Amino acid sequence: MKKNIAVLGTGSDVGKSIIGAAICRCLSDRKEKVAPFKAQNMSNNSGITPEGLEMGRAQIVQAEAARVVPHVDMNPILLKPTGEKQSQVVLNGLAQGNHTAMSYHTDKSFYWDEACRAFDRLSERYERIVLEGAGSCAEVNLMPNDIVNFAMAEYADAHVVLTADIHRGGVFAQIVGTLACLPDAFRDRVKGFIINRFRGDIDLFRDGAEWLEKQTGKKVFGVLPWYSHFRIDAEDSVEIENISNLKALDPKSPQIAVVRLPHISNFTDFHALSRIEGLQLLFIDQPRDLSRFQAIIIPGSKNTRADLEWIKKRFGSPLKEYRDRGGHILGVCGGYQILGQFVDDPQGVEASPGRTMGLGLLPVETVLKDPKTTTISDFEWDKASGKGYEIHMGFTRLTSGSPLLKIKSRNGVLCDETDGCVSDDGRIAGTYIHGFFDFSPVLAKWFSMIGLEGFSLPNQDMAVEKEKNYALLKEHFEKHIDIGSIL
Structure with a gap:
């Protein structure tokens, strides 16, 4: 194997995931057989493999x-x-139930062994691994039980690239302080730094880079400027923490709102909408003047019943008034469940067992239960077809209305099933399909449904758009980073 590379960070959301993706694309373009690896990830933004994991x-x-x-x-x-204080643990692609932080840490040696075995299997199939760390790699109170950062970098015998975010300020303290908190063996493994998210004239940071190299004896591999000419899916919901400003909207252009649920998941579902020129997509957490929106979307949730209680208190009456005035509402996954008559959790899959009454906007009833559905699904909506993925607990039963979609296959196995529900008047709909908007014919069908006929849509599906963005990421990275020194 060639030398493995570990991208660790001075903190959370400093750009480790994107830099890891950039290095993966650079190595792939050099014809290397490379794979990514992260021993332990914490995120509600997940996806499904071809095996349905x-x-x-x-x-x-x-x-x-x-x-x-x-x-x-x-x-x-x-x-x-x-x-x-609680998370669902997904091990090797399968949900293992909910655990508190304390119970999880009690079994940390078990999870460390599982992570090492996964890394070993990956190493047998690839010539180089690009590892990603989690949060700050210098949390001294967590370091003895940390299985993601330096412990895994040591196990993989990887060179460490330390990433810092200059946009949030204090980049010198981020880097020097991180090194000061590390034991000698970990500090020696750090080969250099990447300064991420720089705005302005990079030449003005030349003295800063020289100071860092003199102070630490390690190389600054480069300074990555802020970018806006391409988009890579983000891991966390940090990008939607700042709720959109309604005052900044153009009243002459159509607007679509996504309800920013407290436990929102898979928010990348809406990247396909945000790329459409002239369409204004925003996240809202207050029901201010819903009449301005062409449609309102309730997204996925990692705690559906808790988010259902939240949305009933804030949006319950305003959403029904919006519906009565002719508005369009779409629920995706947990949002689909929220639109129904009730969500029943007899096993306590999410938290305590119980039943929560829904918004009552769709004639469906949901029961949460094991096992978790995890599929890559081919679907059709009339003559429009697409491919998405399903991640949900339990099942939803229609009591009236009509199915929204036909499911043609799940995880490569042909089937003849249905998904979702649409109200008789066509104004309220729900689906379990993530990635619903990624295919232009499906998007055009939904736009027609909500009264946006004739709206200019991309002539390429999201998969093609993603490939272009990876190429732009690699170009941006290699322009500003000394990839040769990293390798």
């Missing part, structure tokens, strides 16, 4: 950048927060 979205993105098929060995442990 669940893994973190970031490693799926990195696998796509590396031009390899995503596999759960690339992310053997996925923690999906269901509340402040």
Whole structure:
């Protein structure tokens, strides 16, 4: 094998995932057989492998950048927060139930062994692995039980590239402080730094780079400027933490709102909408003047019943008034369940067992239960076809209305089933399909449904758009980073 590379960070959301994807694409273009790896990921933004197993979205993105098929060995442990102190543990692609932080840490040696076995299997199939760390790699109180950052970099005998975010300020303290918190063996493994998200004239940072190299004795591999000319799927919901400003909207252009649920998941479903020129997509957490929106979307949730209670208190009456005035509402996955008559959780899959009454906008009833549905699904909506993925617990039963979609196959197995529901007047609809908007014919069908006929749509599906963005990412990375020194 060639030398493995570990991209670790001075903190959370400093750009580790994107830099890992960039290195994967650079190596792939050099004809190397490379794979991404993250021992333990914490995110509600997950995806499905061709085998129907669940893994973190970031490693799926990195696998796509590396031009390899995503596999759960690339992310053997996925923690999906269901509340402040509890997460669902997904091990090797399969949900293992909910665990508190304390119970999970009690079994940390077991999860470490699982992570190492996954890495070993991956190493047998690829000549180089690009590892990604989690959060800050210098959390001294967590370091003895950390299975993601330096412990895994040591196991993989990887050179460490330390990533810092200059946009949030204090980049010198980020880097020097991180090194100061590390034991000698970990500090020696760091080969250099990438300064991420720089705005302005990079030449003005030349003295800063020289100071860092003199102070640390390690190389600054480069300074990555802020980019806006391409888009890579993000791992976390940090990009939607800042709720959109309604005052900044153009009243002459159509507007679509996504309800920013407290436990929102798979928010990347809406990237296909945000790329459409002239369409304004925003996330809202207050029901201010819903009449301005052409449609309102309720997204996926990692804690459906808790988010259902939240949305009933804030949006219950306003959504029904919006519907009565002729508005269009779409629910995706957890949002689909929220639109129904009730969500029943007899096994306590999400939290305590119980039943929560829904918004009552769709004639469906949901029961949460094991096992988790994880499929890549081919579907049709009349003559429009697409491919998406399903990640949900339990099942939803229609009591009236009509199915929204026909499912043609799941995980490569042909079937003749249905998905979702649409109200008799066509104004309220729901589906379990993530990636619903990624195919232009499906998008055109939905636009027609909500009264946006004739709207200019991309002539390429999201898969083609993603490939272009990976190429632009690699070009941007190699222009500003000394990839030769990293390798």
